[in-house]
Amino acid sequence: MAVLVxxxxxxxxxxxxxxxxxxxxxxxxxxxxxxxxxSAVGGAKLYIGDLRxxxxxxxxxxxNEIESIIxxxxxxxxxxxxxxxxKYYHNNVTxxxxxxxxxxxxxxxxxxxxxxxxxxxxxxxxxxxESDRTxxxxxYGETKLTVERALKWAxxxxxxxxxxLRYFNAAGAHISGNIGEDHSPxxxxxxxxxxxxxxxxxxxxxxxxxxxxxxxxCIRDYIHVTDLSTAHILALDKLKKTNESIICNxxxxxxxxVKEVIDIARExxxxxxxxxxxxxxxxxxxxxVASSEKAQTELGWEPKYAQLETIIETAWNWHKSxxxxxxxx
Ligand code: UFG
Numbered sequence: 644m645a646v647l648v649x650x651x652x653x654x655x656x657x658x659x660x661x662x663x664x665x666x667x668x669x670x671x672x673x674x675x676x677x678x679x680x681x682s683a684v685g686g687a688k689l690y691i692g693d694l695r696x697x698x699x700x701x702x703x704x705x706x707n708e709i710e711s712i713i714x715x716x717x718x719x720x721x722x723x724x725x726x727x728x729x730k731y732y733h734n735n736v737t738x739x740x741x742x743x744x745x746x747x748x749x750x751x752x753x754x755x756x757x758x759x760x761x762x763x764x765x766x767x768x769x770x771x772x773e774s775d776r777t778x779x780x781x782x783y784g785e786t787k788l789t790v791e792r793a794l795k796w797a798x799x800x801x802x803x804x805x806x807x808l809r810y811f812n813a814a815g816a817h818i819s820g821n822i823g824e825d826h827s828p829x830x831x832x833x834x835x836x837x838x839x840x841x842x843x844x845x846x847x848x849x850x851x852x853x854x855x856x857x858x859x860x861c862i863r864d865y866i867h868v869t870d871l872s873t874a875h876i877l878a879l880d881k882l883k884k885t886n887e888s889i890i891c892n893x894x895x896x897x898x899x900x901v902k903e904v905i906d907i908a909r910e911x912x913x914x915x916x917x918x919x920x921x922x923x924x925x926x927x928x929x930x931x932v933a934s935s936e937k938a939q940t941e942l943g944w945e946p947k948y949a950q951l952e953t954i955i956e957t958a959w960n961w962h963k964s965x966x967x968x969x970x971x972x
Contacts, residue, residue, distance in 0.1 A: 645669040647709045649694060649742065650716030651687060652679025654824050655757065655813055659713060659872040660687050661822060671707050674716070680969040683822050694738040704749045711753040712746065713875050714739060720830060721761065721926060724783035735786035740793060747801050753882045755875050758809040760931050762788045770934035773890050781926050791890065798888050806878035811864040811894035811933045813871055815954040816961030823961030825968030832904060833955065837962035840914040847916060849901050851923030860901035862930040864894035867948035867957070877942040889941060894933025895949050911955045
């Protein structure tokens with residue numbers, strides 16, 4: 644019996660593949676390598692292709708005995724989703740619908756789906772609860788919410804059981820330093836700060852210092868990528884045990900401002916990290932912090948790398964030893 648990891652060559656996917664392999668599981672990866680990296684997959688069996696390609700997926704499902712699926716395959720740039728929404732609908736919605744059709748066809752019952760804090764949009768309350776209003780302010784969040792709704796109806800009609808995990812800000816790298824974050828283009832705060840620390844960029848632009856937060860910069864809840872991976876594996880176990888679908892936030896329940904993140908990065912790296920204030924980025928909520936109580940009580944999840952210092956240390960380790968990322972494109 645195997646776990647199929649879609650998008651397993653990407654940032655969060657590859658960390659989950661590594662955890663699964665370390666647990667002795669049989670792992671099959673499907674990735675079209677548009678964003679993912681072949682060398683991030685390690686010892687897993689890799690099929691290179693697209694979830695929307697039915698002939699290709701037929702091969703994957705018939706050559707392997709797939710018991711469950713973890714689906715990471717998606718585009719995830721908020722800004723790009725605003726400028727090219729159809730690209731996001733096509734990849735993020737259509738791909739997962741095709742995957743669900745295959746689950747139905749081949750009798751696969753369990754799926755863990757990567758969702759996002761962006762499903763909430765501008766939050767009603769901090770910390771954000773799973774039962775809070777979902778009103779995305781960008782197509783990226785909208786596509787993830789659309790899939791969540793499709794999952795609900797697929798459960799209702801076909802008995803497909805799902806765990807939808809709404810991540811806050813994924814960050815850091817594997818403790819080994821062998822795999823980490825490598826996006827092109829890079830838009831995320833911590834990897835960009837690491838690039839400044841390495842001298843690859845002049846300064847980190849702070850997108851707005853006039854928010855109604857204590858230091859005027861946006862507050863986010865950073866969660867270590869391996870803690871995210873662990874939550875996926877626990878969610879899969881939970882689905883198999885209870886046969887009940889679930890939606891959970893994944894965050895540490897603690898917010899840090901952009902300025903605080905930069906200060907901690909200065910301490911961790913010992914480097915002079917120049918900053919410059921820039922205009923606000925469109926669509927950025929001032930504060931996003933998760934209530935992660937549900938994941939803790941329902942999944943038995945306990946973040947292992949909850950300290951932001953540790954998260955940044957692991958990121959620094961990876962970026963220092965891989966200044967050009969995987970360098971395999
Ligand atoms: N930021 C800067 N300068 C930069 C990059 C980011 O000031 O160069 C700020 C952003 O404005 C934001 C914070 O740093 O306040 C974090 O930004 P990221 O781009 O790292 O992450 P986001 O919070 O925008 O995005 C994350 C996930 C998305 C998800 C979103 C939910 O990466 O997938 O949370 O709102 F959709």
